[in-house]
Amino acid sequence: MPTDNTTVLDARAMDRTLRRMADDIIELYDGTDRMVIVGIQRRGVQLAARIARIIEESEGVAVPRGALDITLYRDDLQTVGPRPVVGPTDLPWNLEQRHVVLVDDVLYTGRTVRAALDELADFGRPARIALAVLVDRGGRELPIHADVVGKTLDVSPTGRVDVMVKEVDGRDAVILVAQETAQ
Amino acid sequence: MTSALGKDLLALEPLSSGQIRLILDTAEPFKEISERAIKKVPALRGQTIVNLFFEASTRTRISFEFAEKRLSADTVNVAASGSSVSKGETLVDTARNLEAMRIDMVVIRHSASGAAQFLAERIESNVINAGDGTHEHPTQGLLDLLTLRDHFGTLAGKRVCICGDVLHSRVARSNIWGLKKMGVEVAVCGPRSLLPNAISEFGVTVFNRIEEAIEWADALNILRLQLERMTAGYIPSLREYNRVFGVTRERMDRAQRDILILHPGPMNRGVEIDSDVADGDNSVILEQVTNGVAIRMAVLYLLAGGRPELAEAAKHGGER
16 A cells, blocks of 8 residues: 655654643643653653653753553453553552643544543542643544644544654654555 | 464463463563552453362462452352262353353363363353363463563573472473473472473473482472372372472572572472471562462453454554
8 A cells, every 4th residue: 555654743843842842731730739740651651751851951840750551441452452562550659639741642532541541540539630642633532632732633544643752763753644554 | 353362371382482471571561550559450341250160279269360350350259169970071061051151251270181171162251271180270380480580580591490299280381381482491300209200201301309409490499299189109208208309498508599489389388398498588489479460460361352463453552
């Protein structure tokens, strides 16, 4: 199948976008009090770490970080089967009355976020949970919206958005793949 | 629908090293769930699992039950004690009745070797072998592998000696298959009467003296002397067994290095293992128990899943 790749964000644009998202997050919560930044496995974890670092630089305070693997909370185990390897969940913070920022790379159907909200509820009752995504590609199947969005794209169901981060993929980029390749 | 492991987990012998690694890797994140305040994830919600234990068991049954409950499955325990009906007929009947109740998985322990496979061939539900006669106890073998990997980092090239009653031990068989597939050097040590005649066919080193085994090994997996099966005069007396083959502090000290101590339980303290070794710094016996829950969660999770080609596609991420 033919594919058509478009770079939506290169490394520098991605860095700018993350900085803007960090500012939006601080504004949303009116500071960093009681804030916990939680990345969704996998790429959300690296993005959360970057945003936390930017906030630390600009605000001069360390923001606690966590990681969430929602594999075991998915609603499609029976149809899709187990993910090859379940990633680690690392939430050493008491979430009671915290301001949680959930970070993911791409917001699409909203099912990942639904699962993440379910999982967070098993760890405590935060005062508020906000959602920050690098790319909102539309196509929601659940009533879920992001509070902070890096880039909004309108992608057809056959398209795919690949977010790459240095820590995992060797480079920073957001690529729009117009047609799904055979896998 | 078959998972990456196939329909059932009956033994480690037919598994590939890749499949074993998948189970061990999947068990890692499950360890953390048992440390949470709410020790439960919804992965197996709505699945019904029957724990069919035809033979006494505390640790394994409870471990499976915890694993099932922490994955949100619905569980039923059937403690079928000795029946007058011959075992074959009992199992066929049991299988038919279970199928009629629309269950999803069966965890079976039975005193007859091959009972798990017999059941697996006759029902559509996933079957997990929790120990069948002297054949295999795959989840015990896997949790031993996980415990060894936790401590050694990598398994390949390490030396593990399985000590004691190898003849009656399904744990020994699962361990030998699993360890060898993962590239571990395996030895056995015990009285000749408690080693299978064909032990050399397993491709393992045989030590006749426990001192030699301790000298050689990075880890000792000390088996329980199965007193209830000792009806044929395999050993002269328990005291003599301890004197010749017991893993004692004195013998361990002579090695002058750290050797990991495993035991599948329940222990006969003062027979195959002395208390100060069982409770010593190098003992990982309780870690084995903790890892057992994670391993069983991983196996249940992997068997419950759908088609492998979709799992493969999912590797590239859920939402894109």
